[in-house]
Amino acid sequence: MRYVVSFVFIALLVVGSVAFVRGAYSLGPIVVQPIDFNHTVHLDKAGLACAECHTDAATCVHAGLPGKDICLDCHDIDDEDHSQPEKAKLFDFAERDEDIPWARVAVTRPDVYFSHRRHVSSAGLDCLECHVDQASLTRPPARARLVMSMTACIECHEKNGASEDCLACHR
Numbered sequence: 001m002r003y004v005v006s007f008v009f010i011a012l013l014v015v016g017s018v019a020f021v022r023g024a025y026s027l028g029p030i031v032v033q034p035i036d037f038n039h040t041v042h043l044d045k046a047g048l049a050c051a052e053c054h055t056d057a058a059t060c061v062h063a064g065l066p067g068k069d070i071c072l073d074c075h076d077i078d079d080e081d082h083s084q085p086e087k088a089k090l091f092d093f094a095e096r097d098e099d100i101p102w103a104r105v106a107v108t109r110p111d112v113y114f115s116h117r118r119h120v121s122s123a124g125l126d127c128l129e130c131h132v133d134q135a136s137l138t139r140p141p142a143r144a145r146l147v148m149s150m151t152a153c154i155e156c157h158e159k160n161g162a163s164e165d166c167l168a169c170h171r
């Protein structure tokens with residue numbers, strides 16, 4: 001009986017560690033953004049639309065990340081309080097005339113081809129159909145993450161009569 005119990009215990013331990021290591025890898029590398037940007041504040045208080053900051057979404061493969069000039073349209077380096085640490089970082093980039101080095105966090109696999117123009121302009125889809133929780137983020141995600149699974153891509157393609165050919169997405 002004792003042997004059976006310790007065998008079950010060891011087996012569980014092995015299965016558990018394998019699952020843990022796989023999980024840790026699938027989470028992607030840790031990302032620290034140069035400014036703790038808050039999406040919710042900018043959508044609710046500033047009333048911005050996604051495409052006002054991600055300006056390439058309708059016309060290019062990549063949606064793009066905002067340069068500091070877009071931020072400085074609203075945030076006035078002379079009038080605003082520099083004691084808010086995240087705003088102070090924005091004003092430091094402005095004073096040094098440096099680009100804000102945003103890191104990519106929303107990704108797909110390297111062999112998968114995905115075009116924003118095709119989905120935003122041709123298919124007329126809303127950003128939040130795919131970036132489901134983006135509007136409720138009060139700070140950037142701590143790790144790079146897959147935007148969606150292959151199943152989610154294919155479910156919508158099936159519904160809309162878009163291509164389900166492996167090579168349309170895997171290039």
Ligand code: HEC
Pocket residue numbers: 035036037038041042045046048053066067068070071072073074075084086087090
């Ligand atoms: C259309 C105007 C507008 C634009 C463009 C804009 N902001 Fe804001 N921002 C606001 C408003 C309104 C608030 C809320 C009031 C406040 O804290 O000043 C805010 C708040 C903030 C705050 C402090 C609040 C918090 O919770 O973090 C930071 C930091 C900030 N913005 C950074 C940025 C950065 C970086 C950009 C460019 C990527 C940007 N903003 C673009 C209007 C704007």
Ligand code: HEC
Pocket residue numbers: 033037038039042043048049050051052053054065066102103104105106107127128131134135139140141
């Ligand atoms: C005021 C400008 C602003 C607005 C408006 C805005 N974003 Fe962003 N977005 C940013 C900035 C700055 C980052 C990079 C920092 C971060 O991840 O929070 C970012 C990051 C992202 C990312 C991850 C990007 C990457 O490189 O991996 C996605 C996805 C995204 N935004 C989607 C949206 C969607 C969808 C909306 C509308 C619901 C939206 N954003 C509205 C400024 C904005």
Ligand code: HEC
Pocket residue numbers: 050051054057058061062063064065104105106107108109114116119120125126127128129130131147148
């Ligand atoms: C049909 C699904 C879908 C729609 C609709 C969509 N996205 Fe994306 N988005 C993705 C996928 C998938 C990625 C990862 C692509 C990659 O790694 O090249 C991504 C990546 C991003 C990124 C990361 C940085 C970059 O430059 O691409 C941003 C920012 C972003 N999307 C913003 C938006 C905004 C803003 C809209 C609406 C105007 C939008 N997306 C509409 C699926 C979508």
Ligand code: HEC
Pocket residue numbers: 108109112146148149150151153154157163164165166167168169170
């Ligand atoms: C509409 C786009 C699309 C089509 C069509 C598609 N894939 Fe994918 N595939 C993806 C995306 C996105 C991922 C990455 C996300 C994931 O792993 O779920 C992926 C991931 C994969 C993976 C890696 C899964 C893993 O667990 O690492 C394999 C293998 C794969 N696809 C094979 C195929 C084959 C074979 C076909 C044709 C029968 C196919 N795909 C059709 C978009 C697609």
Ligand code: HEC
Pocket residue numbers: 108112113114115118119122123125129130148149152153154156157160162163168169
């Ligand atoms: C919410 C619906 C939806 C989702 C989710 C979606 N797509 Fe699409 N996709 C479409 C539609 C609709 C089209 C056809 C657009 C057109 O040409 O007008 C399309 C077209 C495409 C094409 C061009 C196909 C061709 O015939 O050349 C590729 C490649 C593609 N999608 C990849 C992806 C990948 C990869 C994902 C997941 C990361 C994805 N799509 C998720 C709706 C979606």
